[in-house]
Every structure is written in structure tokens, then in C-alpha cells.
Amino acid sequence: MQLQFWQLKMLKPPTLTDRVSKRVQDKINTVIPEKVHQVITSTIENMIRAVLFGAKYTTANSPEDTASLQLRESLVKKQISFYQKTASIEGAVTGAGGILLGLADFPLLLSLKIKLLFDIASLYGYEVKDYRERLYLLYLFQLAFSSQQHRNEVYQTISGWQGYSRSLPEHVEEFDWRKFQQEYRDYIDLAKLAQLLPFIGAAVGAIANYKLIAQLGETAMNGYRMRKLSQLTIR
Secondary structure, three states: OHHHHHHHHHHOOOOHHHHHHHHHHHHHHHHOOHHHHHHHHHHHHHHHHHHHOOOOOOOOOOOOOOOOHHHHHHHHHHHHHHHHHHHHHHHHHHHHOHHHHHHHHHHHHHHHHHHHHHHHHHHOOOOOOOHHHHHHHHHHHHHHOOOHHHHHHHHHHHHOHHHHHHOOOOOOOOOOHHHHHHHHHHHHHHHHHHHHOOOOHHHHHHHHHHHHHHHHHHHHHHHHHHHHHHHHHHO
């Protein structure tokens, strides 16, 4: 039931609010200092390249192959809760420091998100040494942090991953990281921009980070539920 509800949410068309928010964000992007744009763009680009081209992330120990889905998801939920608390503390600390420490939050939060995705993949029993699995993580990331229009497109790739992954070459040399980082920035800036403001930055950072990790965790869980269900159907 949870999976079906999530699928409907991923497939719904962009609302008027979505379209207005996108236009507002485009306007905000024109007034954000160039230095901020450079930091965010560079951080996201480096993160994507590191994930795709073999960065070593330690992962949570995967349960036995015979472990039930219920056990796996219990462990996944514990990991998500741990990362929520960690990200919340990190957001409060960097948010309290104003714009300089606020900028530092972007790479720190990105690292936590990617590490969480690697852990979740491992707990569901997927081998992240295969670059196709790392690419799947990036699609999950986009699904969690994109405009509704782009989310519709990414969902189609995710839902047909079994066939799509077989069409991929042995080694990846291209990935549209520019579109990826722009979609991520456009989504997250509204939630995180206030973290750079004095006095309220700590509270905003703590709450925003906590919710963003929760959103990523929910997306990853449903993405892997969908894959497990697809594999059972094929068998």
C-alpha cells in the first residue's frame, strides 16, 4: 500500500504550485551570489563523479541472502533514523555559523546522503561495486530532489530499471551531471537558503536536514521495494 501511494505521488503531473515554485526559484537563482553558485555546483559535480567513477564508500553490513524483506527494512529504517539525527546536528552547527559555515553544510550533507544510499543498497542486498548500482543510486537521488516534471521522467527510468540496466555498457563515461546538479539545486535552495541567515540559521538547518534525509530514505526504500517486486514478478 505504501509503495502504491508513493508511485502515484511520483507520477502525478506538475501542479500550478509546482510551476510557480519553479519560476520563483529561477528568479532567486539570479540574485544568489556567484560564489554560492560555484560552491554548490562544484560540490555536486565532484560528488557525482566520485560516485560514478569508483569512489570507495564503506557500507553497512548486508544481512544474509536469505534474510526477509521485513528484516532488511527494519535495518534500513534504523540507518535512516541515525542519519537524520546526524544531519540534524550538522545542520544546526553549520546554520548557527552564518553564511560561511552554511556553505560548508552543502558538501557535508551531500556526503551523508550518498553514504546513506550506499548503506541502504547494501542492506537490500545489492552490490554497489557494480557501477550500474551506483548509477541507480544517483537516479534515486534525482527522484528525491527534483522538480515534479523531472521526477516524472526519472521515475520512468527507475520503474524499468531491469531492462534499462541491461542496455548500459560495461563502463560509464557519460552522465548528465549538469542537469542533475541544476535540478538538485533548484529543489533544495528554497529549503536551505534560510540556513545562511543569522539567528534563525541553526533552527532551519536542523529541521531542513532532518526532513531532507527522511525524504531521501523514503524514496530509496520505495525504489528498492519496486525492484524487489519486479524481480519476483519476472521469476
